[in-house]
Amino acid sequence: MPATLQRLLEAPGLALRLLNPPDELPPASLTAAISWVHSSDLVDPTPFLSAGQVLLTTGAHFPADDSDDDFYRHYVDRLHDRGIAGLGFGTEVLRSGTPEALVAACRDRSLAVFEVPYRTPFIAVARLAADIVAEDSHARESWALRAQRAIALAATRPDGLSATLAELSAQLGCWVALFDAAGSLDRVFPDGAVSPAATDSMRDDVARLLRGGRRSSAAVTSSGESVTLQSLGERGRLRGALAIGGMAERDQASEQVVTSVIALASLALEQNHALDRARGHLRSGLLHMLLNGEVALVAGIAEQMWGALPPAPVRLIVAEAPADALDSAVEYLEVRAQNASSPLFYAVLGETVVLCVPAESAGLDELVGSLELRAGVSAPHDYDRMPEARREATLALEAARLDGRGVVRFESLAERGMLALVGGERARALGLGILRPVLDRDAAGGSTLLESLRVWLAHNGQFEGAAHQLGVHRHTLRARIAQVEELLGRDLSSFQVRAELWAAILATGDDIRLPG
Numbered sequence: 001m002p003a004t005l006q007r008l009l010e011a012p013g014l015a016l017r018l019l020n021p022p023d024e025l026p027p028a029s030l031t032a033a034i035s036w037v038h039s040s041d042l043v044d045p046t047p048f049l050s051a052g053q054v055l056l057t058t059g060a061h062f063p064a065d066d067s068d069d070d071f072y073r074h075y076v077d078r079l080h081d082r083g084i085a086g087l088g089f090g091t092e093v094l095r096s097g098t099p100e101a102l103v104a105a106c107r108d109r110s111l112a113v114f115e116v117p118y119r120t121p122f123i124a125v126a127r128l129a130a131d132i133v134a135e136d137s138h139a140r141e142s143w144a145l146r147a148q149r150a151i152a153l154a155a156t157r158p159d160g161l162s163a164t165l166a167e168l169s170a171q172l173g174c175w176v177a178l179f180d181a182a183g184s185l186d187r188v189f190p191d192g193a194v195s196p197a198a199t200d201s202m203r204d205d206v207a208r209l210l211r212g213g214r215r216s217s218a219a220v221t222s223s224g225e226s227v228t229l230q231s232l233g234e235r236g237r238l239r240g241a242l243a244i245g246g247m248a249e250r251d252q253a254s255e256q257v258v259t260s261v262i263a264l265a266s267l268a269l270e271q272n273h274a275l276d277r278a279r280g281h282l283r284s285g286l287l288h289m290l291l292n293g294e295v296a297l298v299a300g301i302a303e304q305m306w307g308a309l310p311p312a313p314v315r316l317i318v319a320e321a322p323a324d325a326l327d328s329a330v331e332y333l334e335v336r337a338q339n340a341s342s343p344l345f346y347a348v349l350g351e352t353v354v355l356c357v358p359a360e361s362a363g364l365d366e367l368v369g370s371l372e373l374r375a376g377v378s379a380p381h382d383y384d385r386m387p388e389a390r391r392e393a394t395l396a397l398e399a400a401r402l403d404g405r406g407v408v409r410f411e412s413l414a415e416r417g418m419l420a421l422v423g424g425e426r427a428r429a430l431g432l433g434i435l436r437p438v439l440d441r442d443a444a445g446g447s448t449l450l451e452s453l454r455v456w457l458a459h460n461g462q463f464e465g466a467a468h469q470l471g472v473h474r475h476t477l478r479a480r481i482a483q484v485e486e487l488l489g490r491d492l493s494s495f496q497v498r499a500e501l502w503a504a505i506l507a508t509g510d511d512i513r514l515p516g
Helices: 005-010 069-082 100-108 122-155 160-172 196-211 252-291 295-305 323-339 364-371 383-403 410-416 424-445 449-458 463-470 474-488 495-508
Strands: 036-039 053-057 086-090 113-116 175-180 185-189 217-222 225-234 237-245 314-320 345-349 352-358 375-377 407-409
Touching: 005 122, 036 122, 053 122, 069 100, 086 100, 086 122, 100 113, 122 160, 122 252, 160 175, 160 185, 160 237, 160 252, 175 196, 196 217, 196 225, 196 237, 225 252, 237 252, 252 295, 252 345, 252 352, 252 383, 295 383, 314 383, 323 345, 323 352, 352 383, 375 383, 383 407, 383 410, 407 410, 424 449, 424 474, 424 495, 449 463, 449 474, 449 495, 463 474
Parallel strands: 036 053, 053 086, 086 113, 375 407
Antiparallel strands: 175 185, 175 237, 217 225, 225 237, 314 352, 314 375, 345 352
């Protein structure tokens, strides 16, 4: 137990007497820890005092007139503002009893005041307080050693990280939560100690802490509770964050225990990350083998490591993963693979994440959407057609890049035809280059040669239907097409030329505007 004013007052050998009615004092006045007992007869001893100390005085500096209320009020105000835990007055040394004005001033400021009888030397009060402080310090140090020993033993268990955090929670009597490198809640001890609302409240603070990229801590408030956050890992490669809440108090001993757990947790996460990288290389190698047709070998290894491969037919998903999003995507897939209702296999190839999922997976769209990456999805295939599935998914990803869309399925791409792959800045620039003579004539003369060409090509070179849509005579349209042939220097009776011009129009868009 720490040294408190209550323990000093209850010490039988000191015979101290509290002069305040206890119900007038703040609840923690008598039970809060005190750091030291100091004696002084200075008019203003506060420069030599610290918050949490107890002051003893004989009143040598007090005025002869005990009714000088202003003096006592200012004296007590200074002690209260300094954070003094209590004031003891030594009686029968210079004056009989404790001045009533002093007691009244202490009661007004809710400062505990007690009487020290003549037979009790101040040094006895200070010595008892020092003994209690030393005893408590020794007890806390012994507890810290026991706690660190228990935590070190927990770290040697197969589930070392979870066991370590559970032991920390038990030793400190608080809850402990671990957030992963993506800022998502990974685990909490004891189970269910953190509500969803509190998790949501902390998530932004954790993300802000991790974005700093360095070892740091922060004190935040979550659902009205004080929480301490501490990043885990090395500078530039943080692996997560630890949140600690519900602690009654924190002292040097508890800080030592927390510090040791932070070191162990950082080491465990670093080791886990290294192991995950090794597993990732294994996954990538297995994917290469799967694409090369070694299905039986891959299925056997995957079964031992992660579980069965998804049953055929399957789809391949190729998702574009920038470097800053790759780790987050892999961590999400790892958690998803462990908890998915249907089998999931994934691997990293270069800057892409490749997933193999059941063809009719009900949560396919939700899975791909959760990655928040641009992706292409193949049509359903058996495992002996994996190379074809990869080509389809890659084409669909290319279409997603051109369209600026998040996810493209190969089936929808096939329905749109070959020209669905026409797009992008390079294709647009080439299309503008081919059509520039027509665009320049339209811009200079206010003519509609390009629109006439587009409608005519859409009608497969048939003048009657195209002229009707444009609202002109077919001979007018013939003249316009002849003018286009002259400007482009191309024979539009050639199917190849017409196909090229149609692709150029698609690449530049329906509402072409000449740059600059």
